[in-house]
Amino acid sequence: MIRIPINASRSYQVLIERGLLSKAGENIRQVKPACKAAIITDDKVANLYLATVRQSLEKEGFSVCVYIFPNGERSKTAATYLDIIEFLSKNNLKRGDLLVALGGGVTGDIAGFAAGTYLRGIDYVQIPTTLLAAVDSSVGGKTGINLSSGKNLLGMFNQPIAVLFDPDTLATLPEEERLAGLGECVKYAVLEDGELWDIMSLTPDKASIARLVELCVSCKKRIVEEDERETGGARKLLNLGHTFGHAIEKLSGYTVPHGIAVAKGLAIIADACAARGILDTSERDRIIALLKKYGFDLSVRYTAEEMAKAAVWDKKADKTDVDLVIINGIGRCSLLKVPVNKLAEFIKC
Template sequence: MNQITVHTSRPYNILIGNGLLKDIGRYVKEVSGCHKVAVITDDIVAGLYLQTVTDSLRQADLRVCSYVFPNGEASKCHRTLLPIYDFLIREQLTRSDLIVALGGGVVGDLAGFAAATYLRGIDFVQVPTTFLAQIDSSVGGKTGVDTDGGKNLVGAFHQPILVLCDLDTLSTLPEENFKDGVGEAIKCGMIRDAKLFEVMRSGQVREHLPYVVSTCIDIKRKVVESDELDKGERMLLNFGHTVGHAIENHMHYQLTHGKCVGIGMAVITKAAAAAGIGDPSIHDAVVQALQNNGMPVSLDIDYSDACEACLHDKKRSSNILKCILIRSIGDGYIYAMPAENFKPFVLKGVEK
């Protein structure tokens, strides 16, 4: 088992290994004096892992209740959140009790936000069960929900007190969901770790899961520790994301996040090469890594339209747009440009 300590405003451990779920009761006891645990999960994950988690918590003499909602991004909104508050109140969870978020990023963000806000904040433990949630969404303390006006516009920073990454759970994850994590792991390698990138490029990801998950988490840990509240360096994690988000939006979320980010990385590295500020071999490497993992490398859409939409990003604070470029594999940096230059820049990256 691997252990990584995240030194944010409140430090916590991330445990990475096999067979951790069946011992969750013991791990929870080590970090919390709670009497009652509310496990929040979605219907698919509940069918696979809720019993194991509940049994282990009960064996540790904890009282357990659970709340299950329908899986999928559509549940990450107030229509699921408000009944969760009602459930926590009905179950009389107190400020010294605990929420366990068992599932992918949707569960983590939603249950994490419920934990951040119920009684003005109670402790929570993340038990990520998708590749993406293990290497990305469960680390860093961002929680939140979508609104009809956009994704992740309402949220809070709330660090978990423990993260349990049980690698065995990934054995039931459908390949298409797995690919979302692959996109983010390729990104981590590109911005910070050439060795990780080479493993990703080999396409042998499942064979190297402990190494890949631990390394990605450690990269995110370092970036998050230096910029907990997302005001500077954390932006590096957005490599491929500005274009990726534009594509996601343009496709009405019919193409999943990790694949859009993958195409975003391919587009932005080609654009940088065309603008003379990036080595063309970086683009070739991204394309190889995506292809070797069965991911799309391009998409025939109207990028002019897609860029327009992303330029209206509600989270952008000035007329300067910061995108992430790559100096050499493992060395990402923030590149600022006037927002109006972004569209012509991207269009260079999609010229045939």
């Protein structure tokens, strides 16, 4: 089994092993005595994996209740969140009980926020079942929900007590969701270079996927441990490709999935950095080739001005400058403060 310790405001481990779902109970028992456990999951994941996790928890003496919501980003709302809180209360969960987030990033974000706020906070475990959730959202403690004015506007930092990833769950992932996760993996490969880049340059298969997730999580671990609350700058590096990625997501009315928007955002920033002499054109070509190898459609329907305007609405931007993650080379990214009124110009090549 792969074990990655995360030493943030709470210390916990990310466990990666094929077949881990059926051992969820015994691994959770290592960090939490048997208690009431509320599994929060969506309808798709429930059909696929709920029975295994439930049985495994019950075998270890956990008393299980289950909340199922309709899958997809549209459920990441205040209404679902409050419904979960009511559910926890009706099922009489106490401070010492547990919440288990079983699913993709939507489930992890909403369940993590519910766990952090119900009774002023109860423990929770992340069991990611998408590639995106495994390499990104299940680790690092960002949780939250969307408001009508934007994504992830209500939330908190709340670290889980454990993360359990079973690579076998990826076998049922639809192609588009797999691609969305690979967009984030390319981001990590550009941030890290080395073995991560090498694995991504070949096509990750069943044998290498656990190692790929391990390397991505290890990259996130280092950044989160240095800058858990995104105050010092290090964590902002994880936003590579996200400034314009978020803008594209927003402009498309969220019809372009997150990871695919990130891939487009990566291409925009790689092109802009190359045009400005920040990034060697041969390295830009390698990044674009890697994105194309996975079949990402890198076309963008929006003008630089439209994207810059949408990007500035991103909550991570302050009023005058945007902290843009630029690519100095593969494995060498840094932050550049770009005045809001110069953002469109920066990406015009």
